[in-house]
Amino acid sequence: MEYTYTRSVGPVIDRFFSGLADRKIQGIKGSDGKVIVPPTEYDPYTGETLSEFVDVADAGTVTTWAWVTDPRPGQPLQKPFAWALVQLDGADTAMLHAVDAGDESRMSTGMRVKVHWCDEPVADLAAIEYFEPEAS
Amino acid sequence: MAEHAEGTIIERPIRLDYEYTAGLAQSRFLKGIAEGKIIGEKCPVCGKVYVGSRGSCPTDGVPTEGEIEVPAKGTLTTFCVVNVQFAGQSVETPYASGYILCDGADIALMGLVQEVPIEEVRMGLRVEAVWADELGPTLNSIKYWKPSGEPDADYETFRHHL
Amino acid sequence: MRDIAVVATAQSPAIRKEERRNEVEILMPVVHDLRKRAGLKQEDIGFTVSGSCDYLQGQAFAFVTALDAIGPWPPIDESHVEMDGAWALYEAWTRLQYGDIDTALVYSFGKSSPGDIRRILSLQLDPYYLVPLWPDTVAMAALQARALLESDGVTEKDLAEVVSRSRKNAKDNPNAQLSGDVDVDTLLKEPMYLSPLRKHDCPPITDGAAAVILAADDRARELTDRPAWIRGIDHRIEPHSLGVRNLADSPSTRTAGEKAGVGNGNVDVAELHAPFSHQEIILKRALGLGDNVNVNPSGGALASNGVMVAGLQRIIEAADRIMAGQADRAVAHATSGPALQQNLVAVLEGEK
Secondary structure, rough: OEEEEEEEOOOHHHHHHHHHOOOOEEEEEEOOOOOEEOOOOEEEOEEEOOOOOEEEEEEEEEEEEEEEOOOOOOOOOOOOOEEEEEEOOOOOOOOOEEEOOOOHHOOOOOEEEEEEEEOOOOOOOHEEEEEEOOOO | OOOHHHOOOOEEEEEEOOOOOOOHHHHHHHHHOOOOOOEEOOOOOOOEEOOOOOEEEEHHHHEEEEEEEEEOOOOOOEEEEEOOOOOOOOOOOOOOEEEEEEEOOOOOOOEEOOOOOOOHOOOOOOOEEEEEEEEOOOHHHHHEEEEEEOOOOHHOOOOHHH | OOOOOEEEEEEEEOOOOOOOOOOOHHHHHHHHHHHHHHHOHHHHHEEEEOOOOHHHOOOOOHHHHEEEEHHOOOOEEEEEEEHHHHHHHHHHHHHHHHOOOOEEEEEEEEEEOOOHHHHHHOOOOOOOOOOHOOOHHHHHHHHHHHHHHHHOOOOOHHHHHHHHHHHHOOOOOOOOOOOOOOOOHHHHOOOEEEEEEHHHHOOOOOOEEEEEEEEEEHHHHHOOOOOOEEEEEEEEOOOOOHOOOOOOOOOOOHHHHHHHHHHHHHOEEEEOOOOOHOOOOOOOHHOOOOOOOOOOOOOOHOOOOEEEOHHHHHHHHHHHHHHOOOOOOOEEEEOOOOOEEEEEEEEEEOOO
């Protein structure tokens, strides 16, 4: 069974995706002033409409991770990789993505990672191909 | 509203693969089709004969029983004429598609009605199956239904099966 | 509020891959068995509600064909939730509060085997930020497991102990899929599957069905000697994004447990819907259950995990123990969504 769904993104996700095409990551300020990345239209806890965008870094810290030996179809990397929640510098929440660490022994909670950008500018999540360990 | 009018659209392709199990009753039906036979099953409560039973009487919620062969001949109870081409269509338009109630069955099969001018397709038309050259466990084994040449069935005989 | 009780239950054996029977053929004997146990015909039942997921079958509105197993004629008062059967039970409980009917039938069914269940469950996620990555249920549970393991004192040994007890308990459950004696040291020698989870920390893939009859007040006492009274029931949800939650805790379970009144008395038995071993530890803490509580005597979701069925099964397993007089007060829990996003808690009691 196969469908291609076309989805309208709305103003908040549109702005986030457009920023990704310029290699820029934007979060949004939540009701409590915390910066949510990726940005949501509403505060995930209070439901308040959000609108104040904040630029954050394309590098951050792994808050938790899991090591995949057998990637499944459609996942960001087709070789062993780590799923991770990454809290970007300037953000107060973490985003889910893949980390290309090569080997599980290179992964740890608290490690620094940065975005590996797609060569082509895309105004979609695909602009972030994966994360990789930050050069020490 | 203007900002909505120029909203961005993204594509999200989704693909899922399934391996279906036809189930006990439907397997018996499909095996019959592969042998050029239409096998019905009877509800032990209401006595109705279902062709292509999914294993239960949808009215009484009890397992259907027995293998009751019905003839590949019956009555066109209702139909529509398709004039619009759509993706995946394998027949040239216009064509007639309808419900065929096999003699002795209480539920109709869906099928194409051919070898008759579209304007002559009518409720009550008596039809018989034209089987495909190669039979398999699929309803494609019945290529289409054609007029059998018998006089039309009286409306009263199929009015409860529309 | 009316007093509502579970008065009869039925479930199919858990099967890894049911290749002969379709959903209707799996469900029909369960519903027949259930109505026979309660001594009711379909026409005696005031309301019928089901919980299932059409994506498992890959057919839009697949749940309507399941009604072929029930016998919905003359037309019955019926509803459906695209949720685990535990939420269908919640709807039935609410419906019975209206007071115009006294009985309800709740059923759920699911074949997890026809499709790739991990991929199917990815589609419950945010389509903008998550689905394009196809993160699967095991991956998200593994992120949660590490968050727990690195938060405080919980070790891989604790996870293995949950699995060992689940398999052992499941030996007494004729419907379980995975059971047996496996010691913790053996489990810890197993390789990682999706680190930090080993394969045994994850649930099996299960096809099955389950059903319950609820009755109100005196009708419940007529239908069975010892009804399992639902003294409290509540469900709560957390934000969807994993990155805004504290995954090592389950605040929604805690709130649901408080609203349902878990702490208002001694708990003999708790059936917790924890498809992954570490989730049992999170849930047990959130519900404030001590070590004296018999947790998952059925083996739980690690022993059989029919998607959309396993939550209702927890209520069934808890209610069965009350009805059999083995327990006086039980807690049942069901979960939905990635990494325990949504949680339902019910407190069941036998008549004093």
